Each structure stands twice: as C-alpha cells, then as structure tokens.
Amino acid sequence: xxxxxxxVIAGDGIGPEVVAEALKVLDAVTAPEPVDFELxxxxxxxxxxxxxxxVLTDEDLAAISAHDAILLGAVGGVPGDPRxxxxxxxxxxxxxxxxxxxxxxxxxxxxxxxxxxxxxxxPGEVDFVVVREGTExxxxxxxxxxxxxxxxxVANEVSVNTAFGVERVVRYAFEAAENRPRKRLTLVHxxxxxxxxxxxxxxxxxxxxxxYPDVTVDYLHVDAxxxxxxxxxxxxxxxxxxxxxxxxxxxxxAAISGGIGLAASGNINPEGRFPSMFEPVHGxxxxxxxxxxxDPTAAILSVALLLNxxxxxxxxxxxxxxxxxDIIARSVAAEPRSTGAVGDAIVTRLTDTPA
Ligand code: NAD
Ligand code: IPM
Ligand code: MN
Numbered sequence: 001x002x003x004x005x006x007x008v009i010a011g012d013g014i015g016p017e018v019v020a021e022a023l024k025v026l027d028a029v030t031a032p033e034p035v036d037f038e039l040x041x042x043x044x045x046x047x048x049x050x051x052x053x054x055v056l057t058d059e060d061l062a063a064i065s066a067h068d069a070i071l072l073g074a075v076g077g078v079p080g081d082p083r084x085x086x087x088x089x090x091x092x093x094x095x096x097x098x099x100x101x102x103x104x105x106x107x108x109x110x111x112x113x114x115x116x117x118x119x120x121x122x123p124g125e126v127d128f129v130v131v132r133e134g135t136e137x138x139x140x141x142x143x144x145x146x147x148x149x150x151x152x153x154v155a156n157e158v159s160v161n162t163a164f165g166v167e168r169v170v171r172y173a174f175e176a177a178e179n180r181p182r183k184r185l186t187l188v189h190x191x192x193x194x195x196x197x198x199x200x201x202x203x204x205x206x207x208x209x210x211x212y213p214d215v216t217v218d219y220l221h222v223d224a225x226x227x228x229x230x231x232x233x234x235x236x237x238x239x240x241x242x243x244x245x246x247x248x249x250x251x252x253x254a255a256i257s258g259g260i261g262l263a264a265s266g267n268i269n270p271e272g273r274f275p276s277m278f279e280p281v282h283g284x285x286x287x288x289x290x291x292x293x294x295d296p297t298a299a300i301l302s303v304a305l306l307l308n309x310x311x312x313x314x315x316x317x318x319x320x321x322x323x324x325x326d327i328i329a330r331s332v333a334a335e336p337r338s339t340g341a342v343g344d345a346i347v348t349r350l351t352d353t354p355a
Contacts, residue, residue: 001034001035001036002034002035002036003035003036003037003038004035004036004037004038004068004069004310005038005040005066005067005068005069006037006038006039006040006067006068006069006070006071007040007042007063007064007067007069007070007071007275008023008039008040008041008042008070008071008072009041009042009044009045009064009070009071009072009073009075010041010073011044011045011072011073011074011075011076011284012045012046012047012073012074012075012076012077012089012284012286012289013074013076013077013283013284013285013286013289013290014073014074014282014284014285014288014289014293014294014339015045015072015073015074015075015284016073017073017289017290017292017294017296017339018073018074018280018294018295018296018298018299018300018339019071019072019073019299020296020339020340020343021296021299021300021339021340021342021343021346022071022073022296022299022300022302022303022343023039023071024343024344024347025300025303025319025322025343025346025347025350026071026303026306026307028347028350028351029303029307029315029318029319029350030307030312030315031351033312033314033315035312040063040067042060042063042064044056044060044075044093045075045076045077045089045093045284046075046076046077046081046084046087046089046284049084049087049089050077050083050084055087055088055089055092055093055096056092056093056096056097061096061097061100064097064101064275065100065101065274065275067275068275068310069275069276069277069278069306069309069310070097070101070275070276070277070278071277071278071279071299071302071303071306072094072097072277072278072279073279073280073284073299074279074280074282074283074284074285075089075090075093075094075283075284076089076090076094076283076284077089077284077286078286079286091141095139097267097277098134098135098267098277099135099140100274101267101269101274101275101276101277102135102269102273102274103134103135103267103268103269103274103276103277104133104134104135104136104165104168104169104172104268104269104270105131105132105133105134105169105172105266105267105268105269105270106130106131106132106133106134106243106246106265106266106267106268107129107130107131107132107265107266107267107268107305108129108130108132108246108250108253108263108264108265108281109128109129109130109264109305110126110127110128110129110130110233110250110253110254110256110257110263111126111127111257112125112126112127112233112256112257112258113258113262113323113324113327113328114324114328115327115328115331115332116257116258116262116327116331117258117331118256118257118258119255119256120230120233120256123232123233123234123256124233124234125234126233126234126256126257127237128233128236128237128238128239128253129176129180129237129238129239130239130241130246130249130250130253131169131172131173131176131238131239131240131241131246132241132242132243132245132246132247132249132250133165133166133169133240133241133242133243133246134169134243134267135165135243136159136160136161136162136165136166136242136243137159137160137161137197137242137243137244138157138158138159138242138243138244139243139244140159140160142157142158142159142160143155143156143157143158144156159194159197159242159244161196161197161200161201161242163200163204166200166201166204167204167208169240170201170204170205170208170240171208172270173185173238173240174208174209174211174212174215176238177212177215177237177238178212178214178215180237180238182237183214183215183216183237184215184216184217184218184236184237184238185205185209185215185216185217185218185237185238185239185240186217186218186219186220186225186236186237186238186239186240187201187202187205187217187218187219187220187240187241188219188220188221188222188225188239188240188241188245188249189201189202189219189221189222189241189242189245190221190222190223190245191219191221192221197242201242202219205217205219205240222241222245222248222249225239225245225249226249226252229249229252229253229256230252230256233253233256233257250263250265250281251281254281254282258327259295260281260282260298261282261294261295261297261298262295262297262298262301262327263280263281263282263298263301264278264279264280264281264298264299264300264301264302264304264305265278265279265280265281265302265305266278266302266305266306266309267279268309276306276309278302278303278305278306278309279299279302280298280299280301280302281298282298292338292339292340293338293339294339295339295342296339296342296343297323297326297327297342300319300323300343300346301319301320301323303319304316304317304319304320304323307319318350318353319346319350321353322346322349322350322353323346325349326342326345326346326349329345330342
C-alpha cells in the first residue's frame with residue numbers, strides 16, 4: 001500500500017486540541033484505504049520558543065520538507081505576552097514555512113452548509129473559494145523604519161508583486177474557475193489607489209483571461225468586495241487576490257459562512273516540489289484554549305483538503321459528507337459539545353457509513 005509521510009505541527013493554544021480530532025478523523029477515513037500515513041510530530045510554536053528559544057531551526061525546516069504534506073493546528077501565544085516580544089512566531093514560523101515551501105496558493109473555500117446559521121440571515125447559496133497569493137505582497141518583510149521611537153519615525157512596508165508570482169497564482173485561479181460549474185472569476189484589488197501592483201494584477205488577469213474564454217471575469221475594489229460579501233455573497237465563485245487582501249477577506253468569508261470554527265485552508269505548492277500545508281484559518285485562540293471549547297471542524301475540513309490534494313478524492317468527499325451531516329445535526333441540537341465530542345461524532349458517522 002501507498003505510504004504518505006505527514007508532518008504534524010499541533011502548535012499552541014487550541015492547536016493541539018483541534019489537531020487531535022483531525023487525526024482521529026484521518027485515521028478513521030483512511031482505515032479502509034490502501035494508504036498508510038506515517039506521522040512525525042514537530043513541537044513548534046510559542047510553547048517551544050518559551051522552552052528552548054527556537055522558532056524554526058534549519059534542521060526543523062529540512063525535516064519538515066522531507067514530508068509529503070503538513071497538517072498544522074495553530075501557532076502563536078497570547079497577544080501581548082512580553083516573553084514572546086522577540087519571538088515573532090507568525091513571521092519566523094508560519095510565514096517562513098509558507099515562503100520556504102513556496103506555498104504560492106493559499107486556498108480558502110467558503111461554503112455555507114445547509115442549516116448553518118449565518119449572521120446574514122438567509123443569504124442564499126454561499127459557495128466560493130478565495131485564491132489568496134501566499135508568497136508576495138506586503139507579507140514579504142520588505143521594509144524598515146528610521147528614527148524609531150521618535151516623533152519623526154518613518155516606517156515603510158513595501159508590497160512586492162512580481163509578474164512571475166502574480167501570473168502563477170492567477171493561472172491557478174483560472175484553472176479552478178474553469179473546473180467549477182459557474183466558471184466565474186473575480187479579481188479583488190485596489191487598482192484605483194495601488195496603481196503599480198494593481199496595474200500588474202489587472203494586466204495579468206486580462207492576458208490570462210484570453211486563454212480561458214469560458215470563464216467570466218470581473219473586478220472589484222477590495223472595499224466594495226466587503227460590501228458584496230455581506231449583501232450578496234452568492235455573486236462570488238472564485239476570488240483571486242493578493243496576500244493581505246486575501247487574509248482580511250477570508251476572515252470575513254468565514255464569519256458569513258458559519259464562523260471561524262468551520263473555515264479550512266490549504267497552503268499549496270501546486271507543482272509538488274515542496275509539501276503543501278493544511279490548516280484551519282483560525283489562530284490559537286488563547287481565550288478558550290485548554291478547555292475543550294474549540295470547534296475542531298475547521299481542522300477536520302483541512303484534512304479533507306489534504307486528502308484531496310494527495311489524490312484521495314473519495315476519502316476527502318467522505319470527510320466532507322460526515323462534516324456536513326454533523327453540522328446539520330448540531331444546528332438542531334440544544335447542547336453545545338466539547339471539542340472531543342465533535343470529533344467523535346464525525347468519526348462515528350465515517351465508520352457507520354461504508355466506504
Ligand atoms: P484567533 O483566530 O485565535 O481567535 C479569534 C476569535 O475566534 C477568538 O475569540 C477565539 O476564541 C475564536 N475562535 C478561533 N478559533 C475557534 C474555534 N476553532 N472554535 C471556536 N472559537 C474559535 O485569532 P487571534 O485571537 O487574533 O489570534 C490568537 C493567536 O493566534 C495570535 O498569536 C495570532 O498571531 C495567532 N494566529 C495564528 C494563526 C495560524 O496559526 N494559522 C492564524 C491566526 C492567528
Ligand atoms: C492567517 C493568519 C496569518 C496570516 C498570520 C498569523 C501570519 O492570520 O493564516 O490567516 O496573516 O496569513
Ligand atoms: Mn488571517
């Protein structure tokens with residue numbers, strides 16, 4: 001049988017709690033499949049930093065790179081913890097992984113499952129995917145500050161957009177749109193103000209569009225996109241956007257489609273030169289950590305994305321179906337359930353439904 005080497009980074013806060021449930025589900029869904037997952041657990045995040053002073057060593061990165069895929073819970077300590085002031089876990093660990101492993105597609109689907117309450121009331125069908133660029137934009141750390149701490153301080157943070165980097169993610173988004181029933185792609189940017197980067201994104205979308213005559217393309221400024229996400233989310237199918245706009249839009253997208261506890265993501269290197277990394281959109285949620293209060297669904301749906309990426313489409317669909325059934329069941333149940341109880345309920349559905 002096929003063997004898959006999976007690196008697991010449970011991380012901090014609710015990370016280990018939701019990853020434990022995701023791994024239960026992975027185990028259950030792959031039991032009948034001719035595939036063996038070999039797991040390596042990496043202790044990384046704020047907890048590791050506080051113990052050893054390390055954020056991500058070269059050895060860690062090399063060891064992780066030697067895997068077929070990565071499952072990550074969440075990393076990061078309590079915001080403002082003075083002991084973490086110089087750690088910069090987000091840049092030194094999460095973004096370092098995304099950049100080093102060339103995760104140029106940050107794939108963030110947003111689906112409002114039937115029966116799930118949305119703060120929008122009844123918004124109609126919500127089923128879109130944000131293709132967020134993952135290796136460029138304002139995230140690259142191209143900046144600096146002068147006269148720091150003085151009233152004359154000037155802090156620059158320059159967004160980097162290369163034709164190469166924009167074109168590859170735009171092509172991925174067109175492929176995704178072409179393979180979806182509605183075949184619609186929306187570029188979201190801020191071309192009226194960010195004329196250089198916006199101009200590049202717009203030019204490349206227009207050029208690539210010529211190769212995809214079946215895909216309907218439109219454009220929204222990012223501020224207007226937030227209006228339509230709230231007033232008419234059904235208008236979206238595939239959104240392609242830069243790293244920072246994509247970060248902000250996907251928290252909003254999560255909120256309208258059932259909440260941050262349901263939002264899954266994949267950091268993908270489509271060519272497979274490096275392992276792709278799957279993780280919930282949410283963070284380590286220190287406010288609820290350690291109490292079995294976190295919803296593990298986002299982590300479990302990240303497993304579905306992982307399985308799909310590995311070519312195990314049936315197993316992926318079974319996880320999604322079990323999650324959908326669980327979400328429908330929970331919307332009629334009165335009692336809130338613990339993190340473990342949600343995982344167990346989804347495992348039960350999987351094992352009760354033959355493959
Ligand atoms: P957060 O996503 O951790 O929490 C925001 C709110 O959502 C909190 O009220 C939290 O309780 C709630 N929430 C999050 N996940 C939930 C779940 N599964 N079930 C129920 N409720 C949930 O965002 P934050 O508070 O801004 O960040 C906390 C830490 O996590 C910071 O250190 C931040 O940098 C880090 N972070 C990490 C990642 C990641 O690892 N990918 C992503 C975002 C934030
Ligand atoms: C996310 C997070 C990260 C991001 C942070 C923690 C670096 O918010 O995965 O959405 O901004 O990409
Ligand atoms: Mn975010």
